[in-house]
Amino acid sequence: MIEQTLVLIKPDALQRNLIGEIIVRFEKKGLKIAGLKMLHLSDVILEEHYAHHKHKPFFAQLKEFMCSAPVVAIVLEGLNSVEAVRRLVGPTYGSTADVGSIRGDLAMTNINLAHAADSVEEAKKEIERFFTKDELFAYKKIDEDLIYGD
Numbered sequence: 185m186i187e188q189t190l191v192l193i194k195p196d197a198l199q200r201n202l203i204g205e206i207i208v209r210f211e212k213k214g215l216k217i218a219g220l221k222m223l224h225l226s227d228v229i230l231e232e233h234y235a236h237h238k239h240k241p242f243f244a245q246l247k248e249f250m251c252s253a254p255v256v257a258i259v260l261e262g263l264n265s266v267e268a269v270r271r272l273v274g275p276t277y278g279s280t281a282d283v284g285s286i287r288g289d290l291a292m293t294n295i296n297l298a299h300a301a302d303s304v305e306e307a308k309k310e311i312e313r314f315f316t317k318d319e320l321f322a323y324k325k326i327d328e329d330l331i332y333g334d
Contacts, residue, residue, distance in 0.1 A: 185263070185264065186261065186262065186263055186265075187261070187262075187263075187264065187265050187266060187304055187307070188218055188259050188260065188261045188265060188307060188308075188311060188320075189259070189260050189261075189265045189266045189269050189300065189301045189304075189307040189311075190257065190258070190259055190260075190299075190300075190301045190307055190310040190311050190314060191210070191257075191258045191260060191269060191273070191298055191299065191300050191301075192255045192256070192257055192258075192298065192299040192314075193206055193207075193255060193256040193257075193258065193297065193298050194249075194250065194255055194295075194296070194297055194298060194299065195249060195250065195252045195253035195254070195255060196249075196291075196295050196296075196297055197256075197290075197297040197298060198253050198254060198255070198256070199253055200290075202290055202297060203256055205290070206286055206290075206297065206298060207256075207258070209272055209286060210258070210260055210269065210272065213262075213268060213272060214262060214327075214331035214332075215260040215261065215262040215265055215268065215269070216260065216261045216262060216323075216325055216328075217258060217259070217260060217261075218259040218260065218261045218320050218321055218322070219257070219258065219259035219311075219315045219319050219320045219321065220256070220257070220258050220259075221256070221257055221315075221319065222254045222255070222256050222257075223254060223255060223257060223314075224251065224254050224255075225250050225251060225255060227247065227251075229313065229314075230246075230247050230250055230251070231247075232313060233310070233313060234246060234247075234250075249295070257314045257315065259311055259315060259320055262331075263332060265307075266300075266301055266302070266303060266304050266307050269300045269301075270300050270302065271285070272285060272286060272300075273285060273286050273287060273297075273298050273300045274286055274287035274288045275287065276294050276296055277293065277294050277296070278290070278291025278292045278293055278294075278296055278297075279291075279292050279293065286298060
């Protein structure tokens with residue numbers, strides 16, 4: 185099913201000049217960019233986005249890291265995009281992530297370059313958290329037939 189998902193390219197990727205490398209991997213996979221912007225995350229957004237970590241001992245450090253530089257928020261669209269993006273990004277720890285994944289190739293620790301929504305339902309919530317409807321674009325790419333075939 186064609187779906188949308190959210191990716192946040194984190195401050196460590198920005199500091200290491202990896203934004204382009206990460207976006208290229210999504211584009212090469214055949215995912216379409218429906219929205220893209222750079223922003224500083226506020227405490228309010230971080231507390232909402234990472235509510236599941238709010239009472240964990242590392243939460244203050246996570247917030248500090250996520251505020252240390254801008255992030256790039258991207259809405260990607262494609263066939264089973266949530267699962268496809270999660271596989272491209274790879275598991276949390278870069279040192280054990282598969283070679284070929286973003287984290288496997290470019291990260292060593294759990295400071296891990298990108299956030300990817302973990303379910304279709306969560307992706308919808310996250311997209312609404314970071315994008316307005318006016319910031320999302322619907323269009324047909326000329327390579328869609330080649331990517332998806334019949």
